[in-house]
Amino acid sequence: xxxxxxxxxxxxxxxxxxxxxxxTLLIIGNKNFGISSSLRHICAVxxxxxxxxxxxxxxxxxxNLFFVAGVTIGGFITGQFxxxxxxxxxxxxxxAALEAQGIDYTDKTEYTVHSGSDxxxxxxxxxPSAIFNTDTIFTLTGFIFxxxxxxxxxxxxxxxxxxxxxxAIMGLSNLQWPSLVATCCFMAGGILMVNFILPAIxxxxx
Amino acid sequence: xxxxxxxxxxxxxxxxxFEVRSLDAQCLNESELVHPWWHNFKYLVVGIIFxxxxxKGEIVSWFRIQEMFRFESFHMYGVIGTAVIVGLISVQLIKxxxxxxxxxxxxxxxxxxxxxxxxxxxxxxxxxxxxxGACPGPLxxxxxxxxxxxxxxxxxxxxxxxxxxxxxxxxxx
Numbered sequence: 001x002x003x004x005x006x007x008x009x010x011x012x013x014x015x016x017x018x019x020x021x022x023x024t025l026l027i028i029g030n031k032n033f034g035i036s037s038s039l040r041h042i043c044a045v046x047x048x049x050x051x052x053x054x055x056x057x058x059x060x061x062x063x064n065l066f067f068v069a070g071v072t073i074g075g076f077i078t079g080q081f082x083x084x085x086x087x088x089x090x091x092x093x094x095x096a097a098l099e100a101q102g103i104d105y106t107d108k109t110e111y112t113v114h115s116g117s118d119x120x121x122x123x124x125x126x127x128p129s130a131i132f133n134t135d136t137i138f139t140l141t142g143f144i145f146x147x148x149x150x151x152x153x154x155x156x157x158x159x160x161x162x163x164x165x166x167x168a169i170m171g172l173s174n175l176q177w178p179s180l181v182a183t184c185c186f187m188a189g190g191i192l193m194v195n196f197i198l199p200a201i202x203x204x205x206x
Numbered sequence: 207x208x209x210x211x212x213x214x215x216x217x218x219x220x221x222x223x224f225e226v227r228s229l230d231a232q233c234l235n236e237s238e239l240v241h242p243w244w245h246n247f248k249y250l251v252v253g254i255i256f257x258x259x260x261x262k263g264e265i266v267s268w269f270r271i272q273e274m275f276r277f278e279s280f281h282m283y284g285v286i287g288t289a290v291i292v293g294l295i296s297v298q299l300i301k302x303x304x305x306x307x308x309x310x311x312x313x314x315x316x317x318x319x320x321x322x323x324x325x326x327x328x329x330x331x332x333x334x335x336x337x338x339g340a341c342p343g344p345l346x347x348x349x350x351x352x353x354x355x356x357x358x359x360x361x362x363x364x365x366x367x368x369x370x371x372x373x374x375x376x377x378x379x
Binding site: 009016 | 243245246247248249250251252253254255256257258259260261262263264265266267268269270271272273274275276278279280281282284285286287288289290291292293294296297299300305307308309311313314315316317318319320321323324325326327328329330331332333334335336337338339340341342343345346347348349350351352353354355356358359360361362363364365366367368369370371372374377
């Protein structure tokens with residue numbers, strides 16, 4: 001059983017399980033699926049600072065924080081027990097294009113992720129180790145990829161009123177045309193970044 | 207006098223709250239029922255399964271996101287497409303059959319109102335998605351998996367949300 005779970009899952013299984021989250025949350029408590037709202041609730045809990053947008057009864061929305069805590073625990077469980085530790089079956093075209101930009105996909109350097117245990121994971125299985133590495137946090141690379149990138153995620157999702165889960169999955173499931181507009185804009189922004197802006201950034205910093 | 211001003215302040219807050227929340231993609235369903243706090247653990251369980259799917263489905267992978275936005279793989283489109291189709295069928299079934307929650311309450315779905323934020327904010331988020339390779343959900347899963355750098359990204363995302371709240375009245379909607 002564990003061996004089956006450790007293998008990478010096919011897209012239809014992952015898609016099915018993500019899709020089923022929508023009715024599950026509705027049936028177990030009348031909750032609309034959405035994750036980026038949790039960032040707003042964290043602001044409301046930690047630093048409402050008299051901003052009307054953060055002064056609401058966040059206790060009513062606490063389920064959302066339980067949900068994202070679960071997502072974090074799920075990530076931990078997978079890393080500890082269900083990791084296949086094999087590289088992703090990526091399109092060779094993508095690998096070649098990224099290598100031309102200085103991102104090494106085949107880097108086999110091992111990093112101890114959870115200190116104090118023998119469990120080792122290869123960073124490059126999911127993320128390029130040249131960028132997503134604790135050594136880059138206080139460099140220009142870290143600033144662009146983590147600080148600026150993260151800011152755009154938080155600012156953009158709240159401005160758009162939702163993220164991939166709230167708009168692309170929940171909104172489209174409920175046939176909401178504003179969610180289709182938002183989803184198209186998410187895609188447009190991503191296409192623009194990956195094909196035009198990111199190559200320029202990588203050229204400058206790597 | 208003091209109680210009056212306090213009262214009006216709280217009314218004002220409630221109004222803002224309603225207006226703000228109606229603009230937002232978040233739960234508008236005000237359940238009449240009050241549950242003990244530990245009932246929230248069911249959302250933790252759903253979240254755990256969801257977090258496992260995120261990693262095993264490779265949705266948290268920066269490489270997969272690059273591949274998707276370069277149109278070089280069906281994987282991510284397959285995942286999102288299947289999720290939308292399953293969600294769509296489920297929501298239609300819930301509506302047609304008038305299904306209720308496990309507490310017997312009717313399930314209510316709210317329509318989303320269009321505003322310019324979905325375009326401007328959507329583009330900004332798309333740019334962030336392309337560079338970090340993560341949307342808010344995968345960020346939490348990445349942290350659990352052991353990507354220390356995702357903690358910085360998450361803190362910055364919370365900061366971005368906070369700045370949006372601060373500037374909200376000045377931004378076009």
